[in-house]
Amino acid sequence: MPSPTLGADHPSAPPRTVSVRRRWAMLAVSTAAQASSATMVHGPAFLIPVLHDRGGMSLAEAGLVAAAPMAGLMCTLVLWGVVVDRRGERLALLSGISGVVAAGLAAVLVDGPWLVAAALFVAGASSAATNAASGRIVVGWFPPERRGLAMGIRQCAQPLGVGLGALTMAVLAEHVSISAALAVPLVAAAVALVLVALLVIDPPRPPATERSGAPNPYRSDRYLARVHGTSMLLVVPQFVVWTFGLTWLVDELGWAAGFAGVVVAGTQLIGALGRIGAGHLSDLVGSRTRPTQWIAWAAAGTMLALGIAASGSGPVVVAVAVLLLVVASAVTVADNGLAYAAVAERAGAFWSGRALGIQNTGQYLVASAVPPVAGVVITAWGYGAAFSLAAAFGLVAAALVPVAQERALT
Template identity: 40%
Template sequence: MVLAVGSAAQAATAAYFLGLAAVTPALRAHFDLDLAGVGLMIGAISVGLVPTLIPWGAAADRFGERGVMAIGLVGSAAALAAAALVPHPLAAGALLMLAGASGASVNAASGRAVMTWFPARSRGLAMAVRQTSVPVGAALAAVALPAVATAGGVPAVFLVLAAVCLLAAVAVAAFVREPPDAPARGSRPAGRMLDVLADRRLQRLSAGGLLLVVPQFLGSVFLVEVLHTGSGMPLAAAGALLALTQVLGAAGRLGNGFWSDRAGSRLRPLRIVAALVAVGFGAAALLQPGPVVLLAVVLVPAAALAISWNGLVFTAAGELAPPGRAATAMAVSNTANYLAAAATPVVGGFVAQVAGWPAMLALGTVAAALALLTLRGLREPGDAGNVTPPVPRRTPGRRHGTVVTGH
């Protein structure tokens, strides 16, 4: 139940983090914006989210995920409902920034719920389910919100999103619980926040994730342009392949989670995925602008693999954390990912415009290869050269942001 509710809460925030892009024409008409203006309005969500991830993570580690997620979701609902009432784009943008800052609580705390409730042998798949809720929530919003905008306009869109967040807050308050042996709410975690921020392993892991976001967003943002504008594929076919890429990427997240549980490692599968992404994007760069069918056969799987790795990094970050600091560690990793996500479309578009689509695809290859180098030799709990992972055990009085090992 904790996993189901946490995943639903993550999908609720993804509905406005990512789903509002589906109603940009309606937003432009309602607020009288140009393309740059609507981009800034939607981007305000990320502006609010990025600087608040780590504070929310620290709060979840100290006070538990239930209260942190519920408060954040109520804040998101209030901001979105208020956005339905304001006519000025600057006011709406400020409220969307507040919604992003509030929704960051779910990004930080829902992963901690997985870390505390699931043992290492099944944690990878559980985290993958939680991570897969992001594209699922975005996809549902992309289907539903245009119809809502047509029927009731932009205010109705914001009110529907607010209602979804409020329902998620109620579910979190009703069903999310701390593990039976968790320390008292408000007690200070054993590990210090400075220990998290100074951890060289977490820094390398976060840098590797940041680099892997580059091919992920190059593939997601520009796949249609590469196939349609760059290679002449019909627009409808290119759009269908983008949808297929997202479905394959979501399935890949689940598969990677299961694989990491079976392997007793998060980083070994992650390094293999990074290598395959580098090879795939490199092959696509060589094929463009060659036969479009062959290009699609190479690029779609490469882009799907580039979507599939997030759960591995997120779980590894929680398992590398000092005692009681899992949410903080995952928030640090997530902050790096969001920074790369903000920069990659701008940089990728510039490279494509100046040097062409092959150069942009090669940028994905370089970033994935650098990620592989960054992750090379990085050790994780249980990765001591054997194939049998330690068996986690619960220890009274300690949180389980890291695995306490025993055999």
Template identity: 45%
Template structure:
């Protein structure tokens, strides 16, 4: 049952990620319709703005009514909004619909506590890696489908995204069963008090937020770089990037498995941050020189830059414990989404002003700072934290009114 729940949750995240992050693959189509790069960067950021505005509210709703209600309602609402988007006119109306759909899609991100409920500690790194691999899988789906669908304009891609949301909502309504709460104690607050009394959890939040900047620089502008700077066709570039995103999904699984084996989430996170920063510097140099090495470096970063996401989410949940996991994950995801929303328009302006090479060099600073902030020395081994009892997992049909937690 737990693997079925993980599969359904992953499917929901694939749908959400295809929409929230896949709009970057429509940038050429938006520009063909007369929009500037700055305007398209704003549109690409709209879903994340909506997610950021409603994420904590969806988390509270999930704690109150459970995952089944939240996922089916949120995904279904997003599908309906995207259907309605076909009857709006102008970029302002489209932006409003994209923000509303993003606000509904935030329901998907309210499922982070599900891993705590269904999986034991020694399995959580891999389980969270599987869940978080939905991000690059959604991007791979977007890269493989949206450029081709956009050949005749942006209407067909929006219909596709609406249908994907409605299908995922149906699966969630039929299949999801919520686990009962598993009592765990956070690493940073072993007495059950606030984990924020120590600076370590804040440092994880900030580091993981900084790491989304290179991730979404590559996600948003890889297609534009390949088409504008390297002369690729949007379709060929989309197919190449789809392969990179699939490899990125595998990298999240590998990072989770690695963290389970070495009893640490934060050591691998620091190594990945350093590798990303060095890779961004190499990409900046290759882009500035017009070197063909920029393409393999871009693909390398498309895999490595996304691999730490599951590690940071698992670290936050385990540090906070079940009593604080919902609030901690809400803070974590909100911070990440603020920078995710800011990255496309800010980088679009930077690229327009100074070109790709200097912009990539600027981005390289963020993962290097993140590596310094990751509190590796404060991390305890998983064996130091109370292991939840497997018998506490129950299906929704056996829960009491107050047991619908993640």
């Protein structure tokens, strides 16, 4: 494999350009790799009912098993970013996904929920490689005027991965076994590993001699820190909707769980399309931050309107509230690809892996805190209050977006 640290003019270096078809193929493979990781990290949550009902575990214990891969992921995001910065995207992807396959196989074969949890922790830790590496593939191979769209497509990986787990793992756990359910992310990771080995090429980067002289992008200004902060703030309305939307439809509106699940699954698809649309818009306007600010305002307005409607009554108000829930599910996730592209573009070839690791770590930390805090708010004041309070985070995010510090896309 050619060394990713060589200059682009070196005979062993990666090619300066690839065909358009190969470029889109690498985007598809990177998205598939990220989706397989999302299935491994988020899929075990669908095992909680079986672990609780048949495995004799309390809900808290079953929740710990389901949270194991997420915990592993958060521990290694920045470390994998260092690997990407120093050794390249292809090596990080191959190593990380190989670890997912090995740990996933162990999770399928071992006996006992705590051994499964340990294997899932390692799988999650390995899967973090895809977060930085797959994003860098997009930034490295796509020109600025197509990068937003490409990153928006790549950011669809999470809902696709979660959707795969939702459609398969709960059913297999219920009717076959936990091991059969865990085989789903294992197979997905194995397929992604083969595709990466066949199709992914490291994008060109500056000569290795420039690495030591690459300035720390966090010291020059607060641009990256403000992008991180904006994304962390916008995680709050996103996860309030994601976590409690279905519960609100079932508990407050009296919908059947199955029908509510179909609606929520549909909002995931709409959210994925929203990410693509936001990315394309950023390409058209030549900015990642201005559309992010528009999205923050829209998220604040939509969540406030949803909170007001959810506090009301009557068939018309309820219908409006459900429509607003669908809109909020799309709007609150639309910024993810923009922030990812903004971080990678500003951090540069020798820092973006770490910067993307920091970006994801901050988002996951906030995401882990949202459900319990929002649960307390809902218990005390109701769903309308929780939705309305989440709107405040969107307003603060809109003020924090570093529009004035953004540079021309290169």
